[in-house]
Amino acid sequence: MASILPASNRSMRPDKNTYERYTQTQAQAQTRKLKRKPRSVWRWRHSAERCLLSRACGTRLLKHTVAPRGRIRKRSVYVKNPYLEGMDEDILYHLDLGTKTHNLPAMFGDVKFVCVGGSPNRMKAFAQFMHKELRLEGDGEDIEDICAGTDRYCMFKTGPVLSVSHGMGIPSISIMLHELIKLLHHARCCDVTIIRIGTSGGIGIAPGSVVITDTAVDSFFKPRFEQVILDNVVTRSTELDKELANDLFNCSREIPNVPTLIGHTMCTYDFYEGQGRLDGALCSFSREKKLDYLKRAYRAGVRNIEMESTVFAAMCGLCGLRAAVVCVTLLDRLESDQINLSHDVLLEYQQRPQLLISNFIKKQLGLCDQMS
Ligand SMILES: O=P(O)(O)O[C@H]1O[C@H](CO)[C@@H](O)[C@H]1O
Numbered sequence: 001m002a003s004i005l006p007a008s009n010r011s012m013r014p015d016k017n018t019y020e021r022y023t024q025t026q027a028q029a030q031t032r033k034l035k036r037k038p039r040s041v042w043r044w045r046h047s048a049e050r051c052l053l054s055r056a057c058g059t060r061l062l063k064h065t066v067a068p069r070g071r072i073r074k075r076s077v078y079v080k081n082p083y084l085e086g087m088d089e090d091i092l093y094h095l096d097l098g099t100k101t102h103n104l105p106a107m108f109g110d111v112k113f114v115c116v117g118g119s120p121n122r123m124k125a126f127a128q129f130m131h132k133e134l135r136l137e138g139d140g141e142d143i144e145d146i147c148a149g150t151d152r153y154c155m156f157k158t159g160p161v162l163s164v165s166h167g168m169g170i171p172s173i174s175i176m177l178h179e180l181i182k183l184l185h186h187a188r189c190c191d192v193t194i195i196r197i198g199t200s201g202g203i204g205i206a207p208g209s210v211v212i213t214d215t216a217v218d219s220f221f222k223p224r225f226e227q228v229i230l231d232n233v234v235t236r237s238t239e240l241d242k243e244l245a246n247d248l249f250n251c252s253r254e255i256p257n258v259p260t261l262i263g264h265t266m267c268t269y270d271f272y273e274g275q276g277r278l279d280g281a282l283c284s285f286s287r288e289k290k291l292d293y294l295k296r297a298y299r300a301g302v303r304n305i306e307m308e309s310t311v312f313a314a315m316c317g318l319c320g321l322r323a324a325v326v327c328v329t330l331l332d333r334l335e336s337d338q339i340n341l342s343h344d345v346l347l348e349y350q351q352r353p354q355l356l357i358s359n360f361i362k363k364q365l366g367l368c369d370q371m372s
């Protein structure tokens, strides 16, 4: 995997102030560009974190692509909505944030990694874990939920890493992504990598395996996301970043005792009948039909099933975010439908994608050698 550090820097001791200067100038420039002074400014308590991170990191945070003639080309977060430009204010209602009430560039301008997952507790635990892994100031136990004003989603920030919950299913993650992507856009973030860290049902693989998605497919095993817009069905591509998936897979080789593979992930609209389960309140098919369906899915390359990956891939792809889906499997659906893992095992399984992603982020930040 390519390091984000320039080759000449990799073996050197990090420059203490480079990242600090970089982020401060970036935040100042972004703040100046804000048209109006925000009414209330979120208490930005991350300057100390930035300091510590910069000490450990000492360089630019991300892997820029080099444009012809040696210019550095940054990858912006795009919104594809001509109406947004003309809006005086944008209220991100479900996140309890807004362009007039919050200084979004100052709060989020340095975000480089966004990790999302269904459960608020998991995303809080991930933020606390990243806090420790990045060796930021304090123990991270008192980390604040930036979206505490709403109980729809939660959001935590640790250095350049944002951890956000999205609830269950396509409609829930879709609403969160609309507002998150606008947030990254208003904050003028660039070169952002977004990763869904979730749980799933495996097909033909051992429970506890981690699946890195190469392609998200729908219930017909097709790489597409169909969205009803007005009264039309609009089909969008569910391509994910192949290079990122491979980088993550290479990173996983360094983590012992966690079987990890790359495969297709099937995204459904339901946990029970929609995933061929026989144990829902309704079941309209036989055991044989269920197994036939899951085996056909396996032959089509599907290795796990969850409920958000297609819309996640479609929206992130359209908006210029490098995106990946990394889910642990809780059971083998060819064997059973019920999830009967003990609390401890469930917790340990859920930590597997987190461990992989934290290693990946540390590598991207050039922190691994200095910290391990
Ligand atoms: O583990 P998370 O991220 O919640 O995702 C999976 O778990 C939920 C079902 O239990 C669905 O949302 C599915 O996609």
Ligand SMILES: O=c1cc[nH]c(=O)[nH]1
Binding pocket: 199, 200, 201, 202, 271, 275, 305, 306, 307, 330
């Ligand atoms: O079987 C499973 C397990 C977790 N999440 C799902 O969507 N399905």
